[in-house]
Amino acid sequence: AVVSTQSTGEAGTMNFFVYWTNEQGERELITAPLDSGLILPGVTRQSVLDLTREWGEFKVTERMVTMPEFLRAIESDRVIEVFGCGTACMIAPIDSMLFENKDIPIPTMSSGAILSQRLFTTLSDIQVGKTEHPWSVSIYS
Numbered sequence: 001a002v003v004s005t006q007s008t009g010e011a012g013t014m015n016f017f018v019y020w021t022n023e024q025g026e027r028e029l030i031t032a033p034l035d036s037g038l039i040l041p042g043v044t045r046q047s048v049l050d051l052t053r054e055w056g057e058f059k060v061t062e063r064m065v066t067m068p069e070f071l072r073a074i075e076s077d078r079v080i081e082v083f084g085c086g087t088a089c090m091i092a093p094i095d096s097m098l099f100e101n102k103d104i105p106i107p108t109m110s111s112g113a114i115l116s117q118r119l120f121t122t123l124s125d126i127q128v129g130k131t132e133h134p135w136s137v138s139i140y141s
Contacts, residue, residue, distance in 0.1 A: 014084025014085055014086040014089060014092060015031055015032070015039060015042065015044075015045045015048075015084060015085050015086060016031065016032065016082070016084055016094075017029060017030070017031045017048065017082065017083050017084070017085060018030050018031070018065055018070065018073075018079065018082050019058075019079075019080045019081045019082070019083075019115050020073050020078050020079045020080055021078040021080070022059070022078070023078075026058070026059050027057070027058035027059065027080075028058055028059040028060070028061055029048075029052050029058060029059070029060045029061070029115070030060075030061045030062075030063065030065055031045070031048075031049070031061075031062055032062070032063070032064055032065070033062040033063055033064070034062070036064055042085075042086065042087060043087065044085045044086055044087055044090060044091075044123070045085055045086075047123060047135070048085050048091075048119055048123075049062070051119065051122060051123070052119075067099060071099075071104070074104060074105075074106070077107075079106060079107060080107070080108075080111050080115070081093065081106070081107065081108040081111050081113055081114070081115055081116060082094040082097075082106045082108055083108065083113070083115070083116040083119075085119075090120055090123055090124070091116050091117075091119045091120040091123070092116075093108045093109060093113040093116040093117075094106055094108055095107075095108045095109045
């Protein structure tokens with residue numbers, strides 16, 4: 001994952017998402033906002049935000065996450081998983097990141113990447129028509 005000026009935003013060419021327990025003790029999915037100037041709008045990013053809000057199982061927030069904030073969450077075992085999303089990869093779990101020449105392990109895979117896998121499966125099923133959703137229309141009768 002790549003960080004810019006002490007904040008997270010992108011992982012390679014993907015949008016960077018963190019699923020954690022925030023400092024208030026709430027489960028939360030967080031990603032950088034579009035108005036940050038770092039993030040381009042994308043169908044996959046918006047699909048992740050829309051689906052997770054539709055599920056209503058945890059808080060979904062668009063705001064910058066600073067590296068000190070992220071590192072505190074890692075150190076206090078509040079990070080559940082981290083993933084990138086984008087058109088080419090759809091959903092890609094992230095299990096480590098490099099920051100200031102230090103490898104930071106992320107518990108995504110040891111946590112089972114449950115949210116990443118659920119999002120990947122749900123989006124794939126919608127795309128191929130296995131799951132009905134307002135975003136897709138079957139072309140077969």
